[in-house]
Amino acid sequence: MTASASAVLLAETRRKPGRVLLTGLAIIVATVFAAGTMLFSETLRDYLTAGDVVTPTGAAVVVHPQELPTLDGPEAAADLVGQVASLDGVATAVGVWDGSVAAAVNGTSTEWRVTSDPMTGQLSRLDTPVRGSLPDGPGELAISEETAEQTGLAPGGTVTIPEHSEEPARTLTITAVVDVPTSVDGNVMIALPTEVRRLGGWLEQIDVAAASRTAETELVGRVGNLVGNPEAVVTGEEQRTVEGESAADAVTAVLVGVGVFAGLAVVSAVVVVGSTFRIVLTQRRTQLALLRCVGARRSQLIRAVLAEAVVTGLVAGLAGVAVAMLAGYGLLAAMRGSGVTDVPELVVSWPRLGGVLLVAVLATVVAALGPAVAAARIPPVAALGAAGAGEVGAPRSAGRLVLAGLLAAAAAGLAALGVGFSGSPFEAVITVAASGMTAFAAVIAAGPLLVRALGATAGRVVAAIGRGPGRLATANAAQVPRRTAATISVLSLGVGLTSALLVALAAVQSGAEQKIAELFPSAITVSAVDASSAEAFAARLSRDPRLVARSEDDVVLVDPATGADLAAVQATVEEAANEDGMTVAVAGDARSELENQLAIASMIGLGLVGMTLLVAVVGVGVTLMLSVTERVRETGLLRVVGLSRSGVRMMVALEAGLSGSGAAVLGVVIGAVYGALAVEALGLDYGLASVPVLQLVGLVVAVVVVAMLAAVVPAVRAGRVSPIRALQEA
Template structure:
């Protein structure tokens, strides 16, 4: 039987080609993902291994810098890391050297005033020369290190990008106004963050402290142990010198390296998981192709298998022979997929390197687990997909050797299938409805479980759905294509199981694509409405790095020519009913010109009277309304009573409580300044926009956005995310196309006699081609239509679980895009039918008629 299975594989290698290709693509995706992730992770580990090579213990100040998290007054400490602390630690018995480190966000502008690099990776630090006047951590490639205020040094790559040379004037900025400095040196460094694309600006220590922290303050202290002193022993000595409390964090070099390694592993692991999910989708689509292929092969070999049974082969032997065929195909395709996956991994690495030249790279990592997983997964998917066809093959009676042709499914088996599918689909839809009705995250698990069950149920019911759905387009096909159209419709519904298995592959892809598209449109619409309805200002001014704005910037923007009204948005918090609630503070006099909350009770003008506005969610939770009073705790630990002057609809653009800035400042002397809202005398004109930029000294970190800019920026994010998802789903769609080609090609072989008879009674080659093409288009559109409907329904259910998180979220169906998806599915059907249609039209009439 093994020899028989091997001969069958070799005899039908052409018909099994698409199946093997589907398995190969799926395993290649898996192997490529694992190779790329392992290679990138290893390269990053090797690069970042130098980060703490000269650090035995690092002391960090959690409250240092603009990025420090705010603490309540009772938790604040006046202690800080300064020069005295550095000297104390340096004098410890186990310390060889202690270095005070200043670090913080520092942006560098190019000659056009634009930010060099990304805002999140722009760093600044202090240059610490030794007795020779040099800092060993930053060897100079040109010039010297900064020695006084107004001087800076840049890393070599940043200087190159900006076109700067020693002696040039460079504009830099932190969270305050931009300043000009003279470039005194260009340095090199093995800092992995810099080599990965971050910009690094060095100042002398005093200037760095003033620019990034406060005079005399360090953000951390790096300590190196003496030979023979362990890191843990030095850590104990250092901790003994620090004040009690959690403001200062101490870690050994080993702990820092382990944390970094863990972060890299988690980051690459998350990426690997996401990619493997899409690889699994491709393999899942392949299951339908494999099962369909073996089902058709067995139908075509009914007489052959019956003869085997007649000459003594047992049912078990017939089953095993089919599974051995699947095993051989799976093993061959998996090995080929593994090889292709290594190529994909190398290609992905080259692509990332081309897009991000600073990304760490290294030799390809092909771990043993990658080889095992790729081969085992490919074989398992292939063999398991062939189990049901193999069982059907074993049930062929020996008497069937006297006949030929497909053995149709009995009405009983179809009835049982439809009952099971209906029950599963109904259960899944019920779970989805329950989850969507919750309106919050509690419904996500029922929706996810229900979606899985509904998909399985729909797949089981596809044969039942195929007949009525395809029948709807029958008259249209007959009208447009005449006899070939009628034949195409009849062929599409002749074997519902086959049609369903072929269409299911496209259904999966279109379900996911449609759901993502509807979710993107729905969330984008909610954000657009929030910006349009809540923001009355012409401009929103923020820091590109997302940090707080300095009071100096607020003053500069408010005084800019063309600014009619402006207000900083102060962010603080209150404790209401023992829970923290975020607060937005606005200037009470200009509030009505800048913000337009949708009021459901009271008036926004009460801010001038010291009253507050609360959103509908807080009002409902705490049973508040206009005129109510509520007891609160302030950030300075004092308590008080506030009067609610109005209630507004919850908005994503505004916090749950709105207060006047003057009231916020009474209880929080250092509130965060998130952004500044500006109303222009001439509206959102480019003149006013430039005036605001000029007022900040053309600060490269300042973003001045109109409402349309904010919409466009969010739209770009949504579009980028969708395009990435579409790209990852492209592999599964490609596998689905292979399934259509495979089914049509095998169907043509199966219907040789029928095609020969059609040719004999007058249907020309063009008619045969149209028949096969239309059959392919009908099957593709059937699968796509079911997928689009399912996707829209799934997106509606997911939106139901997001209503509490995204105010004003409603399901938006972009009908234009849905029609495009259907049109593309039809095009896929046409493309997939090119080869099978051509093959069918070229069949010899007499040879086809006498086919047995």
């Protein structure tokens, strides 16, 4: 019978595939975010790791000469390389020499980094030259692309090395411009190992290639015995792992935060899908009741509904993964098309994508479990009698109040623990974030009860403004409190995250501006050697009527006179300071840098939070779309008694606006409180003056508007149904 029940429900799914997509739309959005995060993290990690991993894949063993205290001088180092190369089981060994040298170009001498490369073979670290050909003899060198851009040098150019360490002055010829790892900065020249050793380089490591049929572990032991210190020898894979660890750790630290937001998007999607499943099962009560009448047990119905959830989650997850991959390939292609160089290839980890797909399916099943159990509890006769009744009625309030109270108490305790945490600020913020998620769970538990309060407050305003459609919208929201509460809960989570981020950024900006004001009591600050030189410099500047200068200890404070141009004053001060060897700092530059950093942080933070808001807005639209389908008879009757199409559309839009207003106010209040708590936990509390009241009010208005925009399609669909057709379909 289980197979029969599942077959009936799956047949219904095939007959109405649009319902599957609507039910899983929130899962699709969350999966796109989760899969996109995974693709982004893997691609970024591979890109940054490739920039830091310089040991070639042909190196089976690596020797670290720094671990050999008996190695004395370049001659001994070169001799060690030769001994390793002649060892049994070694195909070839190359010393990697590194150093710095003063090099003159067009008469200007600067410090250059010089490093070695064999130029050919499996131990070479260079790719095909960008221009020219690789050095193949003494007196030749290659330079990096960055160096070529900075100096204007090209193949055929020369670099002069002055006399040093008993070596006469020499002129080296550039034969190639090459691409070097992104971790290498400054002017770089690459030459053969003997040339770098002659320029005063030191032996950094020895790369060893294994002969055929020689195992890495065996060769590590032989080389370790030769050098006399096994700890100085590692496998090539171990060396490459160490080189990539710093970049990988940095990427992981950043993407942990991104993953948290992806998890929140999945949680929001679970709440939305749970609500939509409840609506769908309510619309199919007759079908479920008939299955009960022909012998289906409760457990069989639950399994059948969960099988449908698996199909929904699988379809939605596959769609989300496909969209994320298309977006990834499209973005990288667009970057290449716009002329961006060094664009990485998209790294696709199929096992990880499979994990994302599995999470999408499990999230859908978890979301469907509650509605499935609730639908299976209805006795066959009662279900047949109530088949036409919607998801009407208020849930039991006593249990919800107790649960919400316990969760709220736990949230308060965690918040107090986080604010008073004596450990690291990061751990304190994590504790506050856990408190916020607990508070969100309390909102979900008390959601249907909050709907009553919403109807008694904002609902009256909506009824007064919207008149008949407004009263109907308020009644519709109160008629299905679970559904309305689910919409409000998810939307309030996104709003809460946004408001918390705005409060935190405002506090950081306020604190940074206070610090700048303390460090820069004037427009321009000049650091002198001592108090007497500062006083003399201030007196010298004061002769210029365009500025006002005064000294405080060893610092000169300069402000432009009334009506004077700050840029001209700054140029005058910098010119005078350069003559005396003093350092100039400008408050405007510090403020500009702060604004840029905050702008980047805001864009990243709001972009991440926006995914959760997007899931919530999708939930509003999907819930209203399914609700409109469920209320065909009700809408038809309203049209019969005189409600116009525009009135129906207004009713649906005002219902969305009512949910949006409740979620916006609730989310802003909770989010602002937790934003302030996070700021306090970080020790950045700068008082109520830093709370961005106007931004929070704008957020409330924007959320209400967006919620009503999400209702446009359902509202238009509801308004298009004629009264007669609606009554026939009921």
